[in-house]
Amino acid sequence: MQQTRGVFFLSDRTGITAETLGNMLLTQFDGVQFERFTLPFINSRQKAAEAVTRINAYARMAGRAKPLVFSTAVDDDVRVLLQAVDGVFIDFFDAFIARLEKTLGTRASHSIGLAHGINPGTYYRRIEAVNYALAHDDGVSMRNYGNADVILLAPSRCGKTPTCLYLGLQYGIYAANVPLTEEIFESGRLPPEVLAQKSKLYGLTTEAERLSEIRSERLPNSRYASVEQCRQEIYETDCIFRSLGIKALNTARMSVEEIATVILQDMGLKSLAR
């Protein structure tokens, strides 16, 4: 059996980029166990030296293979210090910046100033989009649907709420959602406020077994969580989507990020948070 390999994600900001790209690469190595650490906000020589000390101490522990070290640090002084670490150093910045400088015919700033911190305009937009999602969650308020970029329709527990919040937080998209309830199934009609926004409607469906699993986490052994009830609701949901020509997505095996990305693409929406 292979030993556990240490992995460090280093960044002068949050470390999210280093983690995301690093983990994408690591998922390619199925048989290896990794132990992960994120060291964010390495934005001075002192912090770089501390990070190196910490990683080297880890590397020296008996019998350890050299740790993998993924870095997105931008500052040249910081990078030079980090590169001296006793590990396999993978520099996401250094690997590409020279080629981009050549192509663009201009020198990169090599400073974290620009990548750092917030853009007030997009900050407001994202926060307002989250507030919009909260105010228009689960059909609570049907006012202001005119401001929505997209309105999600689905039975309970198909991922409407986290998807709307993600669309707001990540992309600044105004997303409302409306639950498909017994009342709607019985009448076969959507509320008029919803129907009035037909071009913004987008459906989420799933598989009965998966929905039943998720609902069982909340209300085990209930009718609500039974596979039969879930199957019936999904059937009626499909009927509504088909009869109204509403584009729909089966979310059974998708992460929130994937659902959000497909919605952006299908609805022709652009991220407003850049």
Added chain:
Amino acid sequence: MQQTRGVFFLSDRTGITAETLGNMLLTQFDGVQFERFTLPFINSRQKAAEAVTRINAYARMAGRAKPLVFSTAVDDDVRVLLQAVDGVFIDFFDAFIARLEKTLGTRASHSIGLAHGINPGTYYRRIEAVNYALAHDDGVSMRNYGNADVILLAPSRCGKTPTCLYLGLQYGIYAANVPLTEEIFESGRLPPEVLAQKSKLYGLTTEAERLSEIRSERLPNSRYASVEQCRQEIYETDCIFRSLGIKALNTARMSVEEIATVILQDMGLKSLAR
């Protein structure tokens, strides 16, 4: 003046990793205007061919410089097709995978199977964490604080809600939040349910001018949004944090991602969403 340079982010998944790392590199080039496109879910030869056709059509438009093409595609067949694009192709997968294979002494799977889709355990955890954040937003319910990983305290509009949602969505962290209100300032005391969780408390502060700006977006020309009122609230907030020894963060120039990362680090919390 330099012309606008086209940028394409290609991925067999959402494209978020390609966008994030690509944009980190592009922010280094201050003087260049970029026009960005994301082409997600390129998971077959046909979709790869379509992406190449689209990018080449863009590249051929009169007088355009070669577009920059950032890819995280993992499948070898797809990658070979994409690499033939008429642009500057930057392959975030290919650049590092051979070195990792050598270091780890094992071959990468080169298939999107493993990186794709959801891990049911972490999916539940993240969704439940979002539900927890919603149920414990703005001091609405003070029950179940025992389950919280962290409880944020701050005056209105310092970023409590989006930070709690982000902690849930991104990391599976259970985050509640409590607004610091006039009532708390007057009595100088936190509610007993909150005080009982002292080790989980974390404070957010900001700068008066910035808070006033944000509040003015909601209620322009109100006392609530005035710089004086904001300054007074921040002063009283600082007094509470200091007297109780609550760790606090000035969020004035920070993005939600940065605030969340600092909280994880300061509170010694680990992402539970892997």
